Amino acid sequence: MGRREGRLGLTTALARVAFLVNAAYTDASREFGFSPQQGQFLCVLRPGASGMGEIGTVMGLAKSTVTGMVNYAERHGLVRREVDPDDSRAVSVALTPHGREVADQFYGDGSRRIARLAASLTEHERTTLAGLLGRVADDNHVSVIFMDV
Amino acid sequence: MGRREGRLGLTTALARVAFLVNAAYTDASREFGFSPQQGQFLCVLRPGASGMGEIGTVMGLAKSTVTGMVNYAERHGLVRREVDPDDSRAVSVALTPHGREVADQFYGDGSRRIARLAASLTEHERTTLAGLLGRVADDNHVSVIFMDV
DNA sequence: TATTGTTATACTCTATAACTATA
DNA sequence: TATAGTTATAGAGTATAACAATA
Numbered sequence: 158m159g160r161r162e163g164r165l166g167l168t169t170a171l172a173r174v175a176f177l178v179n180a181a182y183t184d185a186s187r188e189f190g191f192s193p194q195q196g197q198f199l200c201v202l203r204p205g206a207s208g209m210g211e212i213g214t215v216m217g218l219a220k221s222t223v224t225g226m227v228n229y230a231e232r233h234g235l236v237r238r239e240v241d242p243d244d245s246r247a248v249s250v251a252l253t254p255h256g257r258e259v260a261d262q263f264y265g266d267g268s269r270r271i272a273r274l275a276a277s278l279t280e281h282e283r284t285t286l287a288g289l290l291g292r293v294a295d296d297n298h299v300s301v302i303f304m305d306v
Numbered sequence: 307m308g309r310r311e312g313r314l315g316l317t318t319a320l321a322r323v324a325f326l327v328n329a330a331y332t333d334a335s336r337e338f339g340f341s342p343q344q345g346q347f348l349c350v351l352r353p354g355a356s357g358m359g360e361i362g363t364v365m366g367l368a369k370s371t372v373t374g375m376v377n378y379a380e381r382h383g384l385v386r387r388e389v390d391p392d393d394s395r396a397v398s399v400a401l402t403p404h405g406r407e408v409a410d411q412f413y414g415d416g417s418r419r420i421a422r423l424a425a426s427l428t429e430h431e432r433t434t435l436a437g438l439l440g441r442v443a444d445d446n447h448v449s450v451i452f453m454d455v
Numbered sequence: 456t457a458t459t460g461t462t463a464t465a466c467t468c469t470a471t472a473a474c475t476a477t478a
Numbered sequence: 479t480a481t482a483g484t485t486a487t488a489g490a491g492t493a494t495a496a497c498a499a500t501a
Contacts, residue, residue, distance in 0.1 A: 167432050168421045170439035175327035177446050178320055180366060192492085194468065209483060217329060219470050224484055229467075246477045246482040272317045277445040278438065283316050286438045289431055290319035296426040297326050341469085343491065358460060368493050373461055378490075395459040395500045458501070468491070478481070 174274070181270035189263050196267065198226055199252070199260035202236060206251035235259060323423070330419035338412050345416070347375055348401070348409035351385060355400035384408060 165173075179193075186196040201207065201215055213223045227250055230236040235256035241247035252260055275283055314322075328342075335345040350356065350364055362372045376399055379385040384405035390396035401409055424432055 165436060165440040165443070167424055167436035167439070168417050170436045170443055171323070171327055171420050171423065172331075172417075173443040174320070174439045175324040175331075177443065178324035179328065182321075182324075183366070192467065210481090217332070218468090220483065221471080221485080222469050225468075241482095244478075244482080246475095248483070268317050268321075271320050274320065274446055275316055275442055278441065282438055282441075285434065286442075287314060287316035287319045289427065289435045289438075290316070290323045291314040292427065292431075293424055293435075294314070294319055294322040294326065297423055341490070359458090367491090369460065370462080370494080371492055374491070390459095393459080393501075397460070456501095459499085460497100461499100462497070463495085465494095466492080469489085471488095472486085474485070475483085476481100477483105478479100 177274055178271055181274065182267055185263060185267040185270055188266060189259065194226065195230060196263055198230060199235065199256065200264055200267075202250065202252050202256075203260050203264060206239070206249045208241070209248050209250065212250065230256070326423055327420055330423065331416055334412060334416040334419055337415060338408065343375065344379060345412055347379060348384065348405065349413055349416075351399065351401050351405075352409050352413060355388070355398045357390070358397050358399065361399065379405070 182196065183193045186193045189196065197216065198212070201212060207215075209220060209223050209227065212218075212227075213220050216223075218226075227236060227238065231238065234253060236250050237253055239249045239251065241249055275286065278286065331345065332342045335342045338345065346365065347361070350361060356364075358369060358372050358376065361367075361376075362369050365372075367375075376385060376387065380387065383402060385399050386402055388398045388400065390398055424435065427435065
């Protein structure tokens with residue numbers, strides 16, 4: 158770590174860009190009238206229904222927190238609970254048709270904002286950056302919240 | 307955007323790596339017994355004292371939120387308020403000696419966790435990645451929260 | 456009048472512990 | 479006994495609106 162010829166170290170650069178991505182995400186959420194957490198939650202559900210426990214694992218939250226989050230989204234007509242036919246203890250949470258529409262629009266808006274952050278790079282630089290970041294992601298078992306657009 | 311030869315698009319890669327950085331940050335905060343927000347707040351104050359309004363701008367928070375955050379940190383002996391001699395409305399918030407110690411340790415721990423994310427890259431790749439991310443950060447007026455270690 | 460902060464209020468986000476019901 | 483979720487509780491994070499004090 159440390160400076161190299163007057164340029165930022167990798168750690169600093171990673172932290173700053175993460176801050177920018179978070180801000181883009183938060184701005185997109187505000188645009189849609191919900192919190193970043195609810196936005197992230199909708200994105201987690203986009204690929205398909207999920208159990209309460211799985212949601213907690215993917216998002217890194219305690220199970221009671223997940224209960225509250227699902228309650229909120231359900232109250233707003235974005236998701237619905239369904240009892241697992243194979244295990245009556247388990248619950249499956251899925252987007253409602255309205256929730257899917259909102260989630261897709263939110264995802265598109267958030268993606269556009271994030272893409273805009275790298276607008277000043279050349280096509281070749283973007284490809285290089287995507288490759289290196291992809292390696293970092295792959296090597297650290299990142300949860301699949303954002304899928305490819 | 308979209309897939310290119312089976313690899314992730316830049317937007318997705320950015321989002322995933324941001325998620326990893328956030329998780330590293332959250333883990334470091336938990337290690338120190340406070341929330342990611344309090345950790346970020348301490349890092350904002352590391353370079354020097356700051357006014358309430360400036361803190362809100364840098365962190366993207368409403369002023370009443372900043373009041374609450376400073377109250378919390380003050381209650382825990384991490385920061386103290388000082389009235390600006392030039393403008394008695396204004397308040398300057400600074401780390402206490404204890405707060406500085408905690409902030410520095412937290413910053414070091416967080417930085418180490420973030421650096422570890424890129425451990426699998428070669429030295430040359432890390433330099434390339436740092437350069438490209440630095441460009442992205444510079445071109446988007448990112449707030450200076452993480453300074454170089 | 457405009458600006459700096461704080462208060463009052465109302466939610467959401469979060470975790471821990473205790474609980475219910477099913478496996 | 480172990481697992482899937484919920485409830486109870488408590489506190490932190492957040493914003494809006496109304497306010498006080500100073501410029």
